[in-house]
Amino acid sequence: MPRYLVTSALPYANGPIHFGHVIGAYLPADVYVRYRRMRGDDTLFVCGTDEHGVAITINAEATGVGYREFVDRWHRVIGDTLAAFGIQFDTPFSGTNRCRHHERISQRFFKNLHENGYLLQKTERQWYCEKDAMFLADRYLEGTCPFCGAENARGDECKKCGQWIDALALKNPHCKLCGTTPVVRETAHWYLDLPKLHADGVGEWFEGKNPRREHVEWKPNVRSFVGNMLADLHPRPITRDLRWGVPLPTPFTEEGKVLYVWFDAPIGYCSITQEVLEERARRKGETIEDNAWLDWWAPKNPSDVRLIHFIGKDNIGFHTIVFPSMSFGQGDRFGHPVVMPWAVPAMEFYNLQGRKFSTSDGWTIDPIEFLKRYPNVDAARFTLLSTSPETADSEFTFEDFQRVNNRDLADNLGNLLSRALRFAKDKLDGVVDRRDPTEAERALYAEVTPQIHAWAQALEKFEIRNACSALVAIGRATNRYFDACAPWSAIKSDRVAAERCIDWTTRCLGIIGILAEPFLPNAARAIRESVGIGGIDLRQAVDELLARSQVTAAEIGFRVGEVPILFQKIDDKTIAAEVAALRERAAASAKTTTKNMTENVPAAASQPAAPTPAAAPTPAAPAAAAGKPEITIDDFAKVELRVGTVVVAERVPKADKLLRLEVDLGTEKRQVLSGIALKYAPEQLVGKRVVVVCNLAPRTMRGLESRGMILAADDGSGPVIVSPTADVSPGATVK
């Protein structure tokens, strides 16, 4: 019997996670693992945070905390969030920096690849800081932009003019850490030879032509994505100039060089496995070898272990090509071949209320806060699961949340339990006895049985939405049966008929209580306890259900105890308030993040009458408060603003947002490019008065020179041109 090794994409310890992450890689994995364990399969569920990389060092430095401290902070937040959703990884939920095996195992991967001839070395010229004794990654290099002369350009691009810069072309470079001037030196970086690995067997494996390393049929999204990727496969750099990460193994060790974060991250699955096994052993008072993880990752027979990666679609390439290549490239150096994925159930993207989740735009929900307001995690889990982006992008809406909670959970399932048990309590002395089935019960089971199998088959195929609807369908069928029996009227003439109805209704509730376990762990347990099968062995129960739609433990009657309210309903007002609050957050955030220097203008621009400063509407205030540092009138005077008339306007070919304008400034005509094509058609601009920044350095875009800039306001919904409210002659100054 195969064992199951389940991983969820390692969340990057660089920020919070939102619903999209939760449904993308963690919740479905949790459901699947619970299911596998119900089926009695030996299953390991591994996850932790991805803690290296330049994004982390940069953000940590910007925050003014140490790398590890920074990573620890997010590790805690992410771990708490996932735990709040009831996602139960095997402990510990570790991380690529905190795991004490990670460095060793990552270095082993590197060495083995090297020994097997799958690494290339390329020499390139790069800036080197002698004081810090390291080569400087792009973002650790500052200097003068060779294009616009701005002084704080980075090694990869100039923030001022936006040009991409070849780091070697940077003028007057200096190290961002110590400020000294670096020198150009030759350095060698290592590359993973993906084309060779592909030719040597990874390609064959991917196509499903390696009988010893089988995988399920790839999902369509996986197949199409990888097809494109294979079309041009290049060696990939696996080392980086950084002080935060896994150092290269001896004898390749080099000061200031580490493994590229993408290389060591997936190895985290392996190293965390070792920690999990250690933790298990420790609990049993045993100790294990340092290579115990190989029992899972390089078993004697590769088909013994089914490796399943739950990921979002942005991770498909890594998990179907890159990491499998790294594993394949180990050869037998770990004793046996390293397992390659058996299934990669990649989710598509999950949006929020019609738009992308965006923390910076305020278009997001803090999961922890959400669960504080709606503490029944099961409802959140079931909503995410039944709207999950399995086959296409999908979205979370508060309306769906309400519908799933109220209709599917409270009305259908919760109320079913309630009506059956209350009846038993009030009318049958609180005792449920078993009664033999009649035609009606056989008909009920003819409906329920296929759903039990649908549930199992759907979960086997990672079709969690279908599994959810099978569960709901059983509730519906049972409600129907209950109605047809009408025990409330039967009891008047035929007490046994009423008893039979409650008996079989609660048996179906028992089935629901078992099948709901992966999705609704809390409600499932409550249901089981309520219908007298609280102590049931779930594994045996599922086997029995699949074999004969019955559970032995449910064949004895029970006495009704407390009747729980499984799901509290959510009213329309609450939902409307949630949506409104979300919109407000987004609007507030849009105001504080406008990018032009025109951010205080929009309210005034729409005022028809001449606005006085005193009459300035309040919305302008918070923008100013949250914005840039104070400047003096002299600073402002450096900007030459003039009114001009648009005389020519036309689209710039092959650019979506760009418009080429010719503006009459009275004394001269200038060509100005402006990124407003999404909101303005060229025709509607001709003749319009605009405000031009005249003394802005020229800039070439799409082969055309732009001399100046048109002022436009933007509240997040696109640019709005700023124009004088009364007729002013071209050339008039603006101040």
Add this chain to the structure above:
RNA sequence: GGCGGCGUAGCUCAGCCCGGUUAGAGCAACGGCUUCAUAAGCCGUGUGUCAUCGGUUCAAAUCCGAUCGCCGCUACCA
């Protein structure tokens, strides 16, 4: 502009890969029944251009091409 995806009942979607019964589900709506239950439940009600046009075929929502519309990534937005 490039790459990718999508367009099926009022809404959310399934079906499309591997063409073939009267194109389905849930929700909403409307009508009725019921009162055991969390104002829950049950029954009934859909003349849907399967975006449009064209092609392949005995047969197309399903395959091919073009068009329109929407979305994402990307370039561009001083």
